[in-house]
Amino acid sequence: MSLSDFQNEIYLAGLGGARPGLPTDLHRLEEAARQGLPEQAFGYVAGAAGSESTARANLAVFDQWKIVPRMLRDVGSRDLGTTVLGTAMPAPVVLGPVGVLRILHPEGELAVARAAAALGVTMTLSTASSTAMEEVAAEAGPRWYQLYWPKDRELAASLIGRAADSGFTALVVTLDTFTLAWRPRDLDQAYLPFLQGIGVQNYFSDPVFQKAIGGPVTDANRDLALLHWVANFGNPTLTWDDLAWLREQWDGPIVLKGIQHPEDARRAVDAGMDGIVVSNHGGRQVNGAIAALDALPAIASAVGGETTVLFDSGIRSGADILKALALGAQAVMIGRPYAYALGLGGEEGVRHVLRCLMADLDLTMALSGHSTLADITPALLSR
Ligand SMILES: Cc1cc2nc3c(=O)[nH]c(=O)nc-3n(C[C@H](O)[C@H](O)[C@H](O)COP(=O)(O)O)c2cc1C
Numbered sequence: 283m284s285l286s287d288f289q290n291e292i293y294l295a296g297l298g299g300a301r302p303g304l305p306t307d308l309h310r311l312e313e314a315a316r317q318g319l320p321e322q323a324f325g326y327v328a329g330a331a332g333s334e335s336t337a338r339a340n341l342a343v344f345d346q347w348k349i350v351p352r353m354l355r356d357v358g359s360r361d362l363g364t365t366v367l368g369t370a371m372p373a374p375v376v377l378g379p380v381g382v383l384r385i386l387h388p389e390g391e392l393a394v395a396r397a398a399a400a401l402g403v404t405m406t407l408s409t410a411s412s413t414a415m416e417e418v419a420a421e422a423g424p425r426w427y428q429l430y431w432p433k434d435r436e437l438a439a440s441l442i443g444r445a446a447d448s449g450f451t452a453l454v455v456t457l458d459t460f461t462l463a464w465r466p467r468d469l470d471q472a473y474l475p476f477l478q479g480i481g482v483q484n485y486f487s488d489p490v491f492q493k494a495i496g497g498p499v500t501d502a503n504r505d506l507a508l509l510h511w512v513a514n515f516g517n518p519t520l521t522w523d524d525l526a527w528l529r530e531q532w533d534g535p536i537v538l539k540g541i542q543h544p545e546d547a548r549r550a551v552d553a554g555m556d557g558i559v560v561s562n563h564g565g566r567q568v569n570g571a572i573a574a575l576d577a578l579p580a581i582a583s584a585v586g587g588e589t590t591v592l593f594d595s596g597i598r599s600g601a602d603i604l605k606a607l608a609l610g611a612q613a614v615m616i617g618r619p620y621a622y623a624l625g626l627g628g629e630e631g632v633r634h635v636l637r638c639l640m641a642d643l644d645l646t647m648a649l650s651g652h653s654t655l656a657d658i659t660p661a662l663l664s665r
């Protein structure tokens with residue numbers, strides 16, 4: 283199926299009288315999710331750090347940039363395809379890592395893997411997934427693995443080795459979340475998915491983790507296992523020097539997620555990394571932090587052209603994607619929209635979100651005079 287068929291299919295379904303089960307404006311998915319999902323799970327996904335002002339700014343900042351459409355440029359045949367970190371993509375859209383997906387749907391990461399595979403879209407599996415990576419890999423198409431770098435190096439090496447053995451082709455190392463931030467929605471609800479054993483599956487299935495707690499996780503040692511997980515989840519003492527060790531562990535591309543300062547982007551390149559994700563974790567970590575899109579231009583001018591620059595935090599539409607690409611990203615990741623859609627519509631819901639985004643991007647590019655990603659430059663934007 284070509285990309286221009288994505289919107290046709292949706293339109294034709296509408297003309298036939300069958301409304302899409304979920305909103306086609308992804309901003310409105312959040313409202314649908316508020317009404318349709320259990321309160322605590324919805325709050326976990328929708329929530330962010332502190333007063334959530336950075337999460338709001340991530341969305342609002344897109345309105346400060348305007349697309350200036352160009353006419354009469356023969357956009358009759360479009361190609362949104364690209365290759366990022368060696369992975370071929372139908373469009374510059376990747377499912378970002380979102381942990382604990384079984385709080386939203388019983389099939390969790392498996393449903394996401396099937397939806398992404400059906401469309402040839404790359405999925406990034408979280409270390410905090412609620413399904414072990416080997417099970418997800420068996421159902422997934424193109425796939426990257428997101429590492430939460432644990433304290434214990436032996437455990438880190440084991441997770442990385444399993445990811446390589448399971449066919450994950452790039453390592454996305456998240457730096458901004460060695461611990462969860464001050465998140466009032468979850469604190470007020472006393473809600474943590476892990477206390478229900480959701481999000482620890484990659485750890486509990488790991489031989490190094492099991493060795494450390496004296497054997498497989500059972501009802502008898504579950505509390506011990508959870509304490510060991512908490513103690514090992516993240517390492518606040520890591521520095522740039524530690525990246526040399528990581529580089530030795532993984533042969534494929536490594537990208538650092540959570541970069542917000544141009545000097546950090548520079549250090550990533552100097553440390554031999556293959557890319558960065560400009561991201562503030564959807565505003566879930568440092569409230570008051572710079573809106574992610576505001577961080578992008580300076581980072582792109584510091585390292586763009588030398589490394590792969592990915593972007594996330596606030597992408598909700600084709601226009602948002604076009605703006606992020608124009609400001610220097612090679613591709614974007616999405617988070618909350620597909621999590622909401624999973625909760626509301628399972629595998630089909632995730633497919634809906636991907637088709638909407640790709641169709642909207644295709645149309646927005648065409649109508650603003652762009653046929654390929656190579657045509658996208660900062661010149662198409664006005665502040
Ligand atoms: C419920 C939830 C869980 C997340 N879990 C992870 C995770 O396990 N690893 C990670 O690197 N990022 C995680 N993120 C952050 C996303 O990868 C992404 O940076 C963020 O959601 C992007 O912003 P957006 O939601 O506005 O698209 C999570 C985000 C949400 C909403």
Ligand SMILES: O=C(O)C(=O)c1ccccc1
Pocket residue numbers: 380381382410459462481563566
């Ligand atoms: O909630 C998050 O943002 C997140 O990144 C995370 C971290 C650990 C486990 C699950 C999700």
